[in-house]
Amino acid sequence: MASKNLFLLAGDGIGPEAMAEVKKLIKAMNDKLGSGFATDDGLVGGCAYDAHGAAISDADMAKAMAADAVLFGAVGGPKWDKVPYEVRPEAGLLRLRKDMELFANLRPAICYPALAASSSLKQDVVEGLDILIVRELTGGVYFGEPKQIIDLGNGQKRGIDTQVYDTFEIERISGVAFELARTRKNHVTSMEKRNVMKSGVLWNEVVTQTHKARYADVKLDHMLADAGGMQLVRWPKQFDVIVTDNLFGDMLSDIAAMLTGSIGMLPSASLGAPDAKTKKRKALYEPVHGSAPDIAGKGIANPIAMIASFAMCLRYSFGMVAEADKLEAAIAAVLDDGLRTKDIFSDGMKEVGTVEMGDAIIAKF
Amino acid sequence: MASKNLFLLAGDGIGPEAMAEVKKLIKAMNDKLGSGFATDDGLVGGCAYDAHGAAISDADMAKAMAADAVLFGAVGGPKWDKVPYEVRPEAGLLRLRKDMELFANLRPAICYPALAASSSLKQDVVEGLDILIVRELTGGVYFGEPKQIIDLGNGQKRGIDTQVYDTFEIERISGVAFELARTRKNHVTSMEKRNVMKSGVLWNEVVTQTHKARYADVKLDHMLADAGGMQLVRWPKQFDVIVTDNLFGDMLSDIAAMLTGSIGMLPSASLGAPDAKTKKRKALYEPVHGSAPDIAGKGIANPIAMIASFAMCLRYSFGMVAEADKLEAAIAAVLDDGLRTKDIFSDGMKEVGTVEMGDAIIAKF
Ligand SMILES: CC(C)[C@H](C(=O)O)[C@@H](O)C(=O)O
Ligand SMILES: CC(C)[C@H](C(=O)O)[C@@H](O)C(=O)O
Secondary structure: OOOOEEEEEEEOOOHHHHHHHHHHHHHHHHHHHOOOOEEEEEOOOHHHHHHHOOOOOHHHHHHHHHOOEEEEEEOOOHHHOOOOHHHOHHHHHHHHHHHOOOOEEEEEEEOOHHHHHHOOEOHHHHOOOEEEEEEEOOOHHHOEEEEEEEEEEOOEEEEEEEEEEEHHHHHHHHHHHHHHHHOOOOEEEEEEOOOOOHHHHHHHHHHHHHHHHHOOOOEEEEEEHHHHHHHHHHOHHHOOEEEEOHHHHHHHHHHHHHHOOOHHHOEEEEEEEEOOOOOOEEEEEEEOOOOOHHHOOOOOOOOHHHHHHHHHHHHHHHOOHHHHHHHHHHHHHHHHOOEEOHHHOOOOOEEOOHHHHHHHHHHHO | OOOOEEEEEEEOOOHHHHHHHHHHHHHHHHHHHOOOOEEEEEOOOHHHHHHHOOOOOHHHHHHHHHOOEEEEEEOOOHHHOOOOHHHOHHHHHHHHHHHOOOOEEEEEEEOOHHHHHHOOEOHHHHOOOEEEEEEEOOOHHHOEEEEEEEEEEOOEEEEEEEEEEEHHHHHHHHHHHHHHHHOOOOEEEEEEOOOOOHHHHHHHHHHHHHHHHHOOOOEEEEEEHHHHHHHHHHOHHHOOEEEEOHHHHHHHHHHHHHHOOOHHHOEEEEEEEEOOOOOOEEEEEEEOOOOOHHHOOOOOOOOHHHHHHHHHHHHHHHOOHHHHHHHHHHHHHHHHOOEEOHHHOOOOOEEOOHHHHHHHHHHHO
16 A cells, blocks of 8 residues: 555534544554554634635645545534535535545444444344445535526525436446445345436436346345335335435435434445546545534544544555454444443443543554 | 315225225215215326326316315336336326425324334334424425436436425425414424525525514424434424425425334325415325235225325315314224234234224224
8 A cells, every 4th residue: 555645624513523533543553553644634614614714625625635535524513504505514525525526425324232222213123233325425416507596586586406317327326336235235225216206217227227237146126215214214124235316315324324323323435436547446434423513522422433434444445454343343342341422321331521432442442 | 165075086006995995984974974075086096097098187187176175095006117207107196286286295193102112113202203294295306397318328318307496385385384383382393405405595594584474483493304304213202393395205204104103004185275265275185105016905904094184184175173083083092992904913903904994993983
């Protein structure tokens, strides 16, 4: 591995606190294992807006593009609720996804055994749950044009968003889903609303063709997205890999995350296409949870999702599979030991803060 | 009440079986209470396509427009999976909604006490649950243009759908939500994705204005739709009335329905604006469940959602509030007696078929 340049965008709210634990971990890996990571910090979201009026500066964008991987915390908070749409905190994240062409968003929803009881779902429904949502991330209604508000006069306005998907976009995201399914239970469920949306009709058609042409060994099911949401709540263990578009993926992955009772625990990876020459993928890793402004700065945020995102980074960007496995095992071990941050606390467990949790995981690693 | 003309569109799958129970009920009400309902039957969905090549004929559309209320069963099934998009079964339902201008879709998600244990969620999370989802039904990505698949050549196609909302559409649906909240716990939560969608920005703005101008006495919250989906799964009792757009409403109402463990039990009402002269609203009532082709014709379908939809019809189209209350109480009583169709069966209960369940409810009514 020629370089291991990490660009860190901690962002707003609990982002910096969570990122601080990953920084400690990186330092420990460099010191003890000679892992050779180099890190640089940038600004994204509300803090970037405060510093220079944009949700991410061009200079930081350039660093993100050049890095081997980006670690991203969280963005947003009530402080920036009224800033103009174009420079709102989320715009920084959306620009990163779009400019880095991170079309494949991998969101594992796993239920940590130690936490099965803390889900709002019955224990037998979620125990052992392990699904992977593969969400298309650079297309659909997030980026399609026209996207605007028109003043029609007479006190009337019109808000317009456009959902657009081209064959190649559906082909490449379903390819990612099928490849990943082969490393798991070999089962993909594709979700859309083909009964209402033309993009859903095309989605269904292209996934079916891609399956037939290149992945006929994988079991493929199609489900309408609304029925899929219901089935996630009813019996989530029927799924292995779910592949879906940007907006449905946003909804469904949040619901899947919540099922596990571990929303503060879940990581995600956003990957680009492999470079033709170097074979490297651009990549960004971020927790599924948000910036949680209500608990920011109190030292009680759960750093596990951020640390688990770094584990995905080790796995997907640096091929450090053994280290990734070890880090994930360290997280599980600390939970087995009864350590809990406030968000996942339950009777009989030991409540710890962000730093203590980070330290404990690093100690087990 | 001048007229009580009901137009019955039983549709496909279990639709006709469920509708048969409502027909028996209507006959009983006419015979014993002199309720004076007149009914007429039409075709919608796959059966309409088989009969005359369209998902609903113009003649039946005209009858639906003229009726005081439409009762709708369910549409679709594998038999029609390959029919052209324009005449697929769902097109009949979508045409009814659009041509009758049924912009307000009311979807109560209540948890019948007798069924609280059969939810996949923990009993304390859903017991006593009573939320009302108010879904916009004639706008958004369901109907916006352009909606098409373009052949780009080179084996590439482009699928396009357009989400469009005008001020007046958001205003009238939020008015319905606020009015209904006043008859309940006086709390509305509006859900959109204003951080990504311009229609979401407008939605948020217009709901806020409508609230300020006319409903300041109602508690109003805003939530991003993805976070809303999570909160529904985490702690649904925080909600009273949820108002949201067509597509989010489709997803969120299905999820809310599934939470209750009573998906075969939940009704919906789709209402138009009150006529300027007669004050009457066009209206269609339908179960939330689908056509369930796998169990169609077996006599085991649960007719409760269809019967409960008729209760909503009594309430909203005919002001027969006492009768509606009584019918809903009859449903609850039969469940308390331990009668269960197969979909909601649990140990120690008495399993009954569609007809037996219908008879039992009518007997209690
Ligand atoms: C912050 C927001 C723009 C983002 C999205 O909608 O994609 C978030 O909800 C997510 O899922 O990563
Ligand atoms: C059948 C389908 C077109 C419909 C919808 O998407 O609105 C259904 O899912 C519903 O929720 O009523």
